[in-house]
Amino acid sequence: xxxxxxxxxxxxxxxxxxxxxxxxxxxxxxxxxxxxxxxxxxxxxxxxxxxxxxxxxxxxxxxxxxxxxxxxxxxxxxxxxxxxxxxxxxxxxxxxxxxxxxxxxxxxxxxxxx
Amino acid sequence: xxxxxxxxxxxxxxxxxxxxxxxxxxxxxxxxxxxxxxxxxxxxxxxxxxxxxxxxxxxxxxxxxxxxxxxxxxxxxxxxxxxxxxxxxxxxxxxxxxxxxxxxxxxxxxxxxx
Numbered sequence: 741x742x743x744x745x746x747x748x749x750x751x752x753x754x755x756x757x758x759x760x761x762x763x764x765x766x767x768x769x770x771x772x773x774x775x776x777x778x779x780x781x782x783x784x785x786x787x788x789x790x791x792x793x794x795x796x797x798x799x800x801x802x803x804x805x806x807x808x809x810x811x812x813x814x815x816x817x818x819x820x821x822x823x824x825x826x827x828x829x830x831x832x833x834x835x836x837x838x839x840x841x842x843x844x845x846x847x848x849x850x851x852x853x854x
Numbered sequence: 855x856x857x858x859x860x861x862x863x864x865x866x867x868x869x870x871x872x873x874x875x876x877x878x879x880x881x882x883x884x885x886x887x888x889x890x891x892x893x894x895x896x897x898x899x900x901x902x903x904x905x906x907x908x909x910x911x912x913x914x915x916x917x918x919x920x921x922x923x924x925x926x927x928x929x930x931x932x933x934x935x936x937x938x939x940x941x942x943x944x945x946x947x948x949x950x951x952x953x954x955x956x957x958x959x960x961x962x963x964x965x966x967x968x
Contacts, residue, residue, distance in 0.1 A: 843956060845898050
């Protein structure tokens with residue numbers, strides 16, 4: 741299958757700092773990528789749809805100023821958690837769709853805000 | 855919007871027996887139904903998917919069935935093995951062009967008892 745790379749895999753930061761997470765499609769171009777948040781023992785919750793060259797589409801209840809998404813190229817989308825707080829601690833996962841419309845996921849980023 | 859329900863939330867099966875996980879969806883426009891396997895702390899992996907123009911698909915020990923009339927689809931794992939232990943998520947998508955979001959079920963934690 742296609743490869744989606746996500747970095748970093750784990751980050752620990754102090755409250756009030758910003759954290760950037762990168763999601764790359766390594767062997768295919770993805771005009772659309774998705775960002776999810778997953779709490780322990782729960783399903784994936786879609787946060788936003790990242791569209792190359794345009795603004796991201798955020799799900800209801802997700803603060804766009806808090807979770808900044810940039811999709812500057814067909815292979816890279818970034819999620820920046822701004823002014824992180826302990827309640828932002830979670831597992832964040834990205835995904836990208838291939839041309840045959842299958843969705844592949846990044847390896848996830850475990851964010852811990854102290 | 856789409857609503858996907860998944861049952862059971864937990865399932866324990868003796869090694870070698872079969873496991874069945876069921877999902878229902880609400881949007882009759884949904885036409886793509888993937889299943890993902892997620893091991894603890896790792897990315898969801900696509901294990902099998904089905905499109906609405908077929909009723910059943912099989913890949914070795916894994917099969918998926920779809921009943922469009924009743925709006926439900928099921929994952930069947932035969933001859934279960936310890937490595938099948940994981941959380942399984944079903945999903946539904948109304949537009950399978952890769953730029954429509956998936957709606958996930960709440961997950962089933964499958965435990966294979968040796």
